[in-house]
Amino acid sequence: MTKKRVLSCIQPTGEIHIGNYFGAVKNWVDIQDQYDCVYGVVDLHAMTMPYDARNLQENTTQMFIDLLACGIDPSRSVLFVQSLVPQHTELTWIFSCVTSYGELSRMTQFKDKVDQLDESGGKKNFVSAGLFTYPVLQAADILIYKASFVPVGKDQEQHLELSRNIAVRFNNQFGDYFPEPAPLYTDVPKLMSLADPTKKMSKSLGEKHYISLFEPEDSIRKKVKTAVTDVGGQPGGEMSPGVVNLFTIIRACGNIPAWEELNRQYAKGTLRYSDLKNIAADSLVDTLRPFREKRTEMNSDRSKVNRLMHESSAVARRYAAKVLDDVKERTGLVK
Numbered sequence: 001m002t003k004k005r006v007l008s009c010i011q012p013t014g015e016i017h018i019g020n021y022f023g024a025v026k027n028w029v030d031i032q033d034q035y036d037c038v039y040g041v042v043d044l045h046a047m048t049m050p051y052d053a054r055n056l057q058e059n060t061t062q063m064f065i066d067l068l069a070c071g072i073d074p075s076r077s078v079l080f081v082q083s084l085v086p087q088h089t090e091l092t093w094i095f096s097c098v099t100s101y102g103e104l105s106r107m108t109q110f111k112d113k114v115d116q117l118d119e120s121g122g123k124k125n126f127v128s129a130g131l132f133t134y135p136v137l138q139a140a141d142i143l144i145y146k147a148s149f150v151p152v153g154k155d156q157e158q159h160l161e162l163s164r165n166i167a168v169r170f171n172n173q174f175g176d177y178f179p180e181p182a183p184l185y186t187d188v189p190k191l192m193s194l195a196d197p198t199k200k201m202s203k204s205l206g207e208k209h210y211i212s213l214f215e216p217e218d219s220i221r222k223k224v225k226t227a228v229t230d231v232g233g234q235p236g237g238e239m240s241p242g243v244v245n246l247f248t249i250i251r252a253c254g255n256i257p258a259w260e261e262l263n264r265q266y267a268k269g270t271l272r273y274s275d276l277k278n279i280a281a282d283s284l285v286d287t288l289r290p291f292r293e294k295r296t297e298m299n300s301d302r303s304k305v306n307r308l309m310h311e312s313s314a315v316a317r318r319y320a321a322k323v324l325d326d327v328k329e330r331t332g333l334v335k
């Protein structure tokens with residue numbers, strides 16, 4: 001039986017934090033045998049917000065390395081760099097012509113990002129057409145591979161819905177061709193900020209709020225040690241968000257025996273938060289050590305990385321070229 005295709009992408013916006021890893025990338029790694037996986041580092045998407053051109057190429061390469069270090073395996077999955085597959089942008093134009101201005105105007109992420117730009121003010125207060133049409137490029141990313149499933153978080157549901165609408169409209173106008181991509185929901189943990197556990201862990205909150213996936217051990221330990229908890233609740237009472245977050249980290253690292261034992265202690269009211277923190281820090285350090293080693297090793301052989309990046313993107317280009325060829329035929333373009 002042929003495997004269903006899954007498509008998922010990540011922007012090269014600097015380092016991955018443990019929230020990105022446990023909430024998204026780990027799942028990509030885990031489903032590699034179950035699905036025909038196509039993953040991408042989407043550098044063209046990173047151009048829709050103000051960015052520094054001097055860093056983009058390096059950030060893209062580093063993100064490619066980081067995904068390999070986490071366990072994405074180019075012999076089992078395709079891992080492309082978006083700008084190396086020009087068919088994405090060609091299909092975007094064709095899709096722009098079956099997408100209405102009205103539906104793009106309703107995208108809440110567009111409005112949120114415009115608000116972010118407004119807040120930063122000054123020269124950056126420029127809203128590009130690229131930011132507006134971003135979801136069309138995203139639809140092209142998915143449909144150029146005729147993907148059946150896209151792992152999504154709540155924030156991306158609206159964009160996936162738009163991709164489905166684009167597929168349906170295209171099919172109605174030019175004949176049945178694209179599958180309607182469905183969301184792939186998986187039970188992934190949501191990590192909260194260490195310094196303010198009422199907020200989702202995010203780099204935009206600042207250094208002390210997140211742990212980078214490749215952070216040195218002493219820094220990981222320091223951040224976990226100073227993580228916000230509480231003054232101690234009633235035995236068996238409801239856990240505070242900071243305590244829940246440390247339990248979530250231990251469980252996400254797969255340290256289930258410790259997680260169960262600490263839960264028992266919590267229920268009895270004998271849990272010491274210093275023990276909870278030590279075990280959370282140890283679990284993280286042990287889980288992340290091999291990633292850091294693999295990253296260092298790959299960073300020392302950039303020519304090999306470059307070769308892998310181009311080879312895997314060439315596989316993606318072959319898929320994409322075939323689909324674009326069919327699309328051109330159907331839409332009446334000269335081939």
Ligand code: AMP
Pocket residue numbers: 010019020021022023024025153189190191192200201202
């Ligand atoms: P972002 O860079 O925020 O778009 O995140 C990339 C991926 O990581 C998305 O799939 C997010 O859902 C996931 N992610 C980001 N932050 C967290 C977090 N704190 N906990 C779990 N998953 C997260």
